[in-house]
Amino acid sequence: MSCASIVSSMTSLESSQETRRKVEAGLGKRRRRERLFQAAGILATTVGIAFLGVFFADLLAKGSSAFVQSYMKLDVEFDADIIAPGGEMDIAYADFDGLIRSTLRAEFPAVNGRNDRRELYRLVSIGAGYQMQDMIKADPDLLGTSQTIWVPASATVDMYVKGNIDASLDEALRPLSDAQIGWIDSLLSAGKLDTRFNTALFSNGDSREPELAGIKGALMGSFYMLIVTIMLAFPIGVAAAIYLEEFAPRNRWSDLIEVNINNLAAVPSIVFGLLRLAVFINWVGIPRSAPLVGGLVLSLLTLPVIIIASRAAIKAVPPSIRDAALGLGASRMQVVFHHVMPLALPGMLTGAIIGMSRALGESAPLLMIGMVAFIVDVPGSLSDPATALPVQIYLWADSPERAFAERTSAAIIVLLGFLLIMNLTAVIIRRRMERKW
Amino acid sequence: MAVMAEPENMEPVTKLGETVGNVRCDDPYVVAENVDAFYGDNHAIKDVTLEISKKEVIALIGPSGCGKSTFLRCLNRMNDSIESARVTGNITLGGQDIYSKELDPVALRARVGMVFQKPNPFPKSIYDNVAYGPRIHGLANDRAELDEIVHNSLERAGLLKEVKDRLDEPGTGLSGGQQQRLCIARTIAVNPEVILMDEPCSALDPIATARIEDLMDELSHDYAIVIVTHSMQQAARVSKRVAYFHLGVLVEVDETDKIFTNPQHKLTEDYITGRIG
Numbered sequence: 001m002s003c004a005s006i007v008s009s010m011t012s013l014e015s016s017q018e019t020r021r022k023v024e025a026g027l028g029k030r031r032r033r034e035r036l037f038q039a040a041g042i043l044a045t046t047v048g049i050a051f052l053g054v055f056f057a058d059l060l061a062k063g064s065s066a067f068v069q070s071y072m073k074l075d076v077e078f079d080a081d082i083i084a085p086g087g088e089m090d091i092a093y094a095d096f097d098g099l100i101r102s103t104l105r106a107e108f109p110a111v112n113g114r115n116d117r118r119e120l121y122r123l124v125s126i127g128a129g130y131q132m133q134d135m136i137k138a139d140p141d142l143l144g145t146s147q148t149i150w151v152p153a154s155a156t157v158d159m160y161v162k163g164n165i166d167a168s169l170d171e172a173l174r175p176l177s178d179a180q181i182g183w184i185d186s187l188l189s190a191g192k193l194d195t196r197f198n199t200a201l202f203s204n205g206d207s208r209e210p211e212l213a214g215i216k217g218a219l220m221g222s223f224y225m226l227i228v229t230i231m232l233a234f235p236i237g238v239a240a241a242i243y244l245e246e247f248a249p250r251n252r253w254s255d256l257i258e259v260n261i262n263n264l265a266a267v268p269s270i271v272f273g274l275l276r277l278a279v280f281i282n283w284v285g286i287p288r289s290a291p292l293v294g295g296l297v298l299s300l301l302t303l304p305v306i307i308i309a310s311r312a313a314i315k316a317v318p319p320s321i322r323d324a325a326l327g328l329g330a331s332r333m334q335v336v337f338h339h340v341m342p343l344a345l346p347g348m349l350t351g352a353i354i355g356m357s358r359a360l361g362e363s364a365p366l367l368m369i370g371m372v373a374f375i376v377d378v379p380g381s382l383s384d385p386a387t388a389l390p391v392q393i394y395l396w397a398d399s400p401e402r403a404f405a406e407r408t409s410a411a412i413i414v415l416l417g418f419l420l421i422m423n424l425t426a427v428i429i430r431r432r433m434e435r436k437w
Numbered sequence: 438m439a440v441m442a443e444p445e446n447m448e449p450v451t452k453l454g455e456t457v458g459n460v461r462c463d464d465p466y467v468v469a470e471n472v473d474a475f476y477g478d479n480h481a482i483k484d485v486t487l488e489i490s491k492k493e494v495i496a497l498i499g500p501s502g503c504g505k506s507t508f509l510r511c512l513n514r515m516n517d518s519i520e521s522a523r524v525t526g527n528i529t530l531g532g533q534d535i536y537s538k539e540l541d542p543v544a545l546r547a548r549v550g551m552v553f554q555k556p557n558p559f560p561k562s563i564y565d566n567v568a569y570g571p572r573i574h575g576l577a578n579d580r581a582e583l584d585e586i587v588h589n590s591l592e593r594a595g596l597l598k599e600v601k602d603r604l605d606e607p608g609t610g611l612s613g614g615q616q617q618r619l620c621i622a623r624t625i626a627v628n629p630e631v632i633l634m635d636e637p638c639s640a641l642d643p644i645a646t647a648r649i650e651d652l653m654d655e656l657s658h659d660y661a662i663v664i665v666t667h668s669m670q671q672a673a674r675v676s677k678r679v680a681y682f683h684l685g686v687l688v689e690v691d692e693t694d695k696i697f698t699n700p701q702h703k704l705t706e707d708y709i710t711g712r713i714g
Contacts, residue, residue, distance in 0.1 A: 250520065320553065320557040323551075323557065324558075324559065324620070325559070325569075327513065327551035328546065329544070329547040329573065330569075331543050343560065
C-alpha cells in the first residue's frame with residue numbers, strides 16, 4: 001500500500017502514528033551511518049596527524065643535534081712575539097694558527113713527530129684562527145695577556161662527540177685515527193672539550209667547513225626577498241581585487257581576466273623563474289642572485305593567491321552596508337575604502353600570509369635566477385648576491401659531509417619555525433581585526 | 438491629465454489607463470514625469486507621473502513586485518548601482534533634473550536620504566555611524582560642531598536618551614528598533630530635504646513600529662517623507678496621501694481618507710479590501 005492510500009484510509013491519529021513508526025524504524029540505520037562517517041573522519045585525521053608526527057619526530061631527532069657544537073677550551077697566551085714579530089702588529093699577517101698550534105703542543109707535550117702533530121692540529125677548526133683574530137681586533141689590549149677561550153672543534157671531532165663515528169671500526173675505515181680518539185677522550189674527561197650552543201649556525205653565512213656553516217646568509221636573503229614580495233604583491237593584489245570586484249564591468253573581458261588569474265595561481269613556479277630570467281636578468285639587467293630579482297619572481301607567484309583571496313573577502317561584505325553608505329551620499333571610492341576594505345581586511349591579510357608562506361618555501365624559481373650558488377657573505381642590501389633558506393637546505397642536503405646532514409635538518413626546523421610564526425601572526429591579526437556586522 | 442474626483446457611489450474605473458485621483462499637488466518639490474524603469478527586459482515601472490510636495494508624508498502601497506520600491510530607488514538614483522537598470526523620463530528635485538549629467542549622485546543623495554527595510558548600521562560606534570555622513574560631506578568644521586550634529590540627530594530620532602552614555606559602543610549592539618532609529622538619525626544628520634523609507638518597520642515589533650511612526654510624524658514637519666509600506670494600517674496612520682501601484686502602473690493617487698473610504702479604481706478597492714495582494 002502506498003503512503004497516500006494508507007493516509008487516506010486511516011484516521012489522522014493512526015496515520016501520524018504510522019509515520020512515527022516509519023521514522024523510528026529508519027533511525028537505527030541512520031545512526032549507524034553517521035557513526036561510520038564520524039569514525040572514517042577520525043581515522044583519516046589520526047592517520048594524517050600520525051604521519052605528521054613521524055615527520056616532525058624524525059626531523060627533530062636528526063636536526064636537534066645541530067643546534068649544539070663541540071668547542072675546545074684553550075688557554076691561549078697572546079704572545080706578542082708570535083702575533084706581532086718585530087714590534088709591528090699587523091693583524092692580517094699575524095700567525096694565529098701558529099699560536100693555536102703551540103697551545104695544543106703545550107696541552108699534549110707527549111706528542112712528537114710531524115705526522116702525529118699534524119693529526120693533533122686537525123682537532124681544531126680552521127675557523128679558530130679567525131675567531132682569535134676578531135678578538136684581538138676588537139680589543140687590542142689583549143695582546144700579551146693569557147686568555148681562556150672556547151674555539152670550535154673540527155667537524156669530525158664534533159661528529160665523534162655526538163656519537164656518529166663508530167670507534168670500533170677498523171682504523172682505516174674511519175676519519176679519526178686511534179691516537180686522535182685517545183686525545184679527544186682525554187680532553188673530554190678533562191672538561192676541555194664540550195658541546196655548547198651552536199652560535200655559528202645563526203651568525204655565519206655558508207661555509208665549506210660544517211662547523212662554521214650558518215644560515216644567516218640564507219635567512220637575510222629570504223628576509224629581503226619576502227620584503228620585496230610583500231611590498232609588491234600586496235598592494236597590487238589588493239588594488240586589482242578591488243578594481244575587479246567593485247569597478248570593472250561584467251563582460252567577456254572580465255571573465256577572461258578571472259580565468260587567467262585562476263590559472264596563474266596554478267602555474268608551476270619554475271616557469272616564473274624562466275620568465276624572470278628572460279625579462280629581468282637578460283633584458284633589464286638586474287644583477288643575478290640578488291634578493292631583488294628573487295623578490296620579483298616570488299611576488300609574481302604570490303599575486304594570484306592574494307587576488308583570489310581578496311576577491312573572496314570583498315564578496316563576503318554584505319551589500320546592505322554598501323547600500324547604507326551609498327544612500328548617505330558616499331562616492332564609490334569612499335564606500336570601498338571606508339566600509340568594504342576594513343571588513344574585508346582580515347581575509348585579505350590571511351590570503352597574503354598564505355601566499356607569503358608559499359613564497360618562503362619556494363626554491364624552483366630561484367634556481368633559474370642564480371640564487372642557487374655558494375655564497376658566503378651575508379647580504380647587506382637588496383642587490384648583494386644572496387641565497388634563500390629553502391635553497392640553502394637543498395645545497396646542504398647535497399653535500400656528502402656527515403656534519404651537513406644534521407645541519408640540513410636543523411635548517412628545515414628553522415624554516416618550519418618561521419612558517420609557524422607567520423601563520424600564527426595571521427591568526428592573531430585576524431582575531432584582532434574581526435568585526436561583527 | 439488626472440481625472441477629477443468623482444462624487445460618491447460612482448461606479449469604479451476598471452481598466453488601466455490614466456492614473457485615477459490626483460497626481461498633482463500644491464507646492465510640488467519632487468516631480469516625476471512619465472518615468473519608465475527597466476531591469477534588462479523587465480519593464481518594472483510604466484509611465485508613472487507623480488508630484489510630491491515639500492512637507493508631506495506620502496505612502497506607496499501595492500502588492501509585491503508592483504514597482505513601488507523600484508520607484509523609490511529612482512528618486513535617489515540608487516538604481517545606478519544595478520547594472521541592468523535603465524530609467525527614462527524626467528525626475529526633478531526642486532526643479533533640477535536629477536538624472537542630468539551635471540548632477541553628481543553623491544550630492545543628490547545628501548539631499549534625498551534613504552532608510553532601508555532591514556536596519557543596517559555600520560559596524561562602527563554609534564557616534565561614528567551618525568557622524569559618517571557629516572564627515573564625508575564636510576558639514577562640520579570641528580569636533581564641537583560634529584558633536585552637536587550627532588547629538589541633535591540622535592535627539593530628533595528619539596534615541597539620544599537611550600544611548601547618550603554609550604556613544605562609543607558599536608551600533609550593531611543595539612536592538613532592532615534602536616538600530617532602525619540609529620539609521621534614521623544617520624540619515625537626518627546630513628540634513629536632507631526628502632527622506633525615502635523602504636518598509637522601515639517590517640522587521641520590527643509593534644512597539645518599535647509605533648515609536649518610528651511617531652517619529653515620522655515629527656519629521657514630517659521638516660522633511661518630505663516617501664514611505665513604501667505593506668501595511669495599509671500603517672499607511673492610513675502616517676500618511677497624508679497614498680499612491681497605489683499595480684504591476685508597474687500607478688493606478689490611483691489621492692488623499693489617505695479618500696483612498697481608504699472611497700477608492701475610485703476597482704484594483705485599488707480589491708487591494709484594500711484584501712482580495713488581491
